Amino acid sequence: TVCDDFSDAGHALRYDAPAHLYVRCAPEQLMRAIQNLIDNSLKFGGSVEVRVRSAGAEALIEVEDDGPGIPAVEKDRVLEPFYRGDAARSLNDGDSFGLGLSIARSIAVQNGGRLELVDAKPHGLIARIAVPLEV
DSSP: OHHHHHHHTTOOOEEEOOSOOOBOSOHHHHHHHHHHHHHHHHHHOSOEEEEEEEETTEEEEEEEEOSOOOOGGGTTGGGSTTOOOHHHHTSOGGGOOSOHHHHHHHHHHHTTOEEEEEEOSSSOEEEEEEEEBOO
16 A cells, blocks of 8 residues: 555555565554655665565565665664764755654554664665564
8 A cells, every 4th residue: 555655656666565464563653664664765766665575473574775775884873863864964954854764663663573774785775674473
């Protein structure tokens, strides 16, 4: 649904997921987190792919872009409220407040999961939310 909304708004992104995967979460909150991750990826990358899969007892929701990525020394800081890294500072000041990743991390934690930022190859970023599968 989130990917369809972005596509309907004219954004090109790929979506790869099983037909059904049941997770234990507050769905509206998780949708907000995914929206924030996709929005960030569209700002910094030209190409965005959203993948969903199961791994053990978790569902992994990955939003990957081909942008500049985030330097390792800044990965923890960008998850703090109002922090904007160097690439974000070049954006129009009214465009971002530096809350998207912080909100996404908070939602993941509130739903028993976590948010990880992983380097994509050859460049870019994978923002990965892990939440428990419904048993």
